[in-house]
Amino acid sequence: MSGNLYTRKMGDEYKTIFRQCVSLNTELHKLVPLAKKMHLLSSNAVSSAARAGTEGNAFRVLTQDIQLLGDEVSICIGDTQKVIGDIVKQASKLVGLFSNYMIYMDLDDRLENTKMTLSTKFFDQGHRLIVDELRSNNYKLSRSLLVLENLLSPISILVKKGEYLAVCSSVEAASASEHGVSFEAVSSMLRELVGQLRLQSARQRSLLRDLSDAMEKQQNNQRYLVYAR
Amino acid sequence: MRVEQLYKKNGHSWMVMGRDAERREEVIDTNHYLIQHNGRGLLLDPGGVENFSIVAAEFSKHFELANVEAIFASHQDPDVISSLPLWIQANPDLIVYMPQIWVSFITHFGVKRENIRPIPDEGGVITLGGHDLEVVPAHYLHSSGNLSVYDPESKIFFSGDIGAALLPDDSTDMFVTDFDEHTQYMEYFHRRWMPSNTAKMRWIAEVRKRDVEMLCPQHGAIFKGDDVERFLSWFEKLDLGSAWSNVK
Numbered sequence: 260m261s262g263n264l265y266t267r268k269m270g271d272e273y274k275t276i277f278r279q280c281v282s283l284n285t286e287l288h289k290l291v292p293l294a295k296k297m298h299l300l301s302s303n304a305v306s307s308a309a310r311a312g313t314e315g316n317a318f319r320v321l322t323q324d325i326q327l328l329g330d331e332v333s334i335c336i337g338d339t340q341k342v343i344g345d346i347v348k349q350a351s352k353l354v355g356l357f358s359n360y361m362i363y364m365d366l367d368d369r370l371e372n373t374k375m376t377l378s379t380k381f382f383d384q385g386h387r388l389i390v391d392e393l394r395s396n397n398y399k400l401s402r403s404l405l406v407l408e409n410l411l412s413p414i415s416i417l418v419k420k421g422e423y424l425a426v427c428s429s430v431e432a433a434s435a436s437e438h439g440v441s442f443e444a445v446s447s448m449l450r451e452l453v454g455q456l457r458l459q460s461a462r463q464r465s466l467l468r469d470l471s472d473a474m475e476k477q478q479n480n481q482r483y484l485v486y487a488r
Numbered sequence: 489m490r491v492e493q494l495y496k497k498n499g500h501s502w503m504v505m506g507r508d509a510e511r512r513e514e515v516i517d518t519n520h521y522l523i524q525h526n527g528r529g530l531l532l533d534p535g536g537v538e539n540f541s542i543v544a545a546e547f548s549k550h551f552e553l554a555n556v557e558a559i560f561a562s563h564q565d566p567d568v569i570s571s572l573p574l575w576i577q578a579n580p581d582l583i584v585y586m587p588q589i590w591v592s593f594i595t596h597f598g599v600k601r602e603n604i605r606p607i608p609d610e611g612g613v614i615t616l617g618g619h620d621l622e623v624v625p626a627h628y629l630h631s632s633g634n635l636s637v638y639d640p641e642s643k644i645f646f647s648g649d650i651g652a653a654l655l656p657d658d659s660t661d662m663f664v665t666d667f668d669e670h671t672q673y674m675e676y677f678h679r680r681w682m683p684s685n686t687a688k689m690r691w692i693a694e695v696r697k698r699d700v701e702m703l704c705p706q707h708g709a710i711f712k713g714d715d716v717e718r719f720l721s722w723f724e725k726l727d728l729g730s731a732w733s734n735v736k
Contacts (some may be wrong), residue, residue, distance in 0.1 A: 338711075355598075358537075359573070359574055359577065362537065362540055363540055363541075363574070363577075365541040366540070366541035366544050366545055369541055369542065369545030370545055370548060376555045377552040377553075377555075378544075378548035378551075378552050378553045378554060379548075380554065381552075381578055381579065382544065382553070383552055383576050384578060385574070385577040385578030385579075388577055388580075389577060411613035473689060479601075
C-alpha cells in the first residue's frame with residue numbers, strides 16, 4: 260500500500276474511532292437514569308419495610324443491601340461519565356492532529372524539489388511535533404479506554420448481586436402475608452432495573468472491545484508513521 | 489499558484505501569491521502576501537487550512553520561511569487565517585497580529601494567547617526588523633473588526649477584502665488591466681459583503697492621505713498606478729449593504 264493510501268486509511272480509522280467514542284458516550288449516558296431509578300427503588304424498599312412493621316424485619320435487612328447496591332451503581336456510573344468525556348475529547352483531538360499530519364505530508368512532497376534547506380528543516384520540526392503529539396494522544400486515549408474498562412468491570416458483579424437480591428426479595432414476599440405485594444413490587448422493579456443494566460453493560464462492553472481493537476491497530480500504524488519519517 | 493515580486497529595494501520586498509489552479513472549485517481563490525525586511529518575514533493573510541501546504545511550498549522557493557517571524561490577519565475569516573495552527577506548529581514562537589475584537593474568537597483555532605498581539609480598533613504600527621508598517625482601521629469592510637496595512641517604503645497598501653474581485657477561473661492576471669471591465673467582478677462582492685457606507689468613506693479618506701502605488705486585495709487582481717484612484721472613486725459611489733434586497 261502506498262504511503263498516501265496508507266495514511267488516508269489511518270485518517271479514516273481515526274474518524275471511525277471518534278464515531279465509536281461518541282456512540283459509547285451515548286450508550287454510557289443511558290446509565291444515568293438507571294442510577295436514579297435504582298436510588299428511587301432503594302427508597303421505596305425502605306418505606307415498604309417500615310410500613311410492614313415487624314412483618315418487614317427480614318425484608319429490612321435486604322433493603323440495606325439494595326441501598327448499598329444503588330450507591331455502588333451510582334458511583335460506578337458517575338466515574339464512567341467523567342472518563343468518557345475525556346475519551347471523546349481525546350478522540351476528536353486525534354482526528355484534528357491527523358488531518359494536520361496529512362497536510363504536512365503534502366507539504367513535504369511539495370518541498371522535496373525545493374533547495375530551501377532551512378524551510379524544509381523548519382517545517383520538518385512542525386511535522387515532528389505533530390507526530391509526537393499524535394503518539395502521546397494515542398497513548399492517552401488507549402490509557403483512558405483501559406481506565407473505562409476497569410470502571411465498567413464491577414457492573415457485571417453488581418448485576419449478579421442485584422439478581423440475587425431480587426430473588427431474596429421474592430422469597431420474602433412469598434413468606435410475608437399482608438405486605439407481600441409491596442415486597443414483590445420492589446423485587447420485580449429490581450429485576451427489571453438489573454436486567455436493563457445487564458443489557459446496557461453488554462452493549463458497552465462490546466463497543467469498548469471494538470474501540471480497544473481499533474486503537475491497538477492504530478498504535479501499530481503509529482510505528483509506521485515513525486519509520487516513514 | 490503564481491508568485492510575483494511586487495517590490496524589491498534595499499533589502500525590502502513584497503511578494504504576492506495567488507491564482508491557485510489546484511484549488512477545489514468550491515474554495516474561493518485567495519491572495520497571500522509576504523513582506524521581507526532585511527531577511528525577516530511577515531505574512532499577510534496566510535490563508536486557510538486548504539492551501540497551507542501550497543502557500544508554504546511556493547513561498548519557500550523564494551524565501552526561507554524559517555525567517556518568518558509574524559503573521560498578520562486582517563480579520564477572522566477562515567480563508568484568511570484558518571491555517572494559523574499549522575504555521576504555529578512549525579514555529580511555536582510565531583507572533584500573530586490581529587484585530588483586538590477577534591482575539592477570543594481566533595483562539596478557537598487552538599492558538600495560544602501568548603502568540604497573539606492584538607491591534608486596537610484605532611490601528612497602530614507593526615515593526616518588522618526595524619521597519620515600520622502602518623495598520624489602518626477598515627472596520628465593517630467587511631468584518632466588524634478589520635484592518636489594512638500600509639507600507640510607506642514600497643507605497644503598497646494591503647486592503648484585505650476591500651477591492652476584492654471574484655474573477656472567472658480562467659483569469660490569470662495578477663494586476664487589473666482594464667478597470668471598467670474589472671468592476672463587474674467587484675460590484676456584487678462589495679455590495680453584499682460590506683454593510684457600511686460611513687465606514688467606507690472613512691477608509692477612503694485614510695487611503696487618500698497616503699501615497700499609494702499599489703492597492704492589494706485578498707481576492708482578485710491588484711490595482712496599480714492610476715487604477716488605485718479609479719478604484720477609490722468607484723468605491724466611493726457604490727451603495728454598500730444594498731445587494732440583499734435586490735436579490736431576485
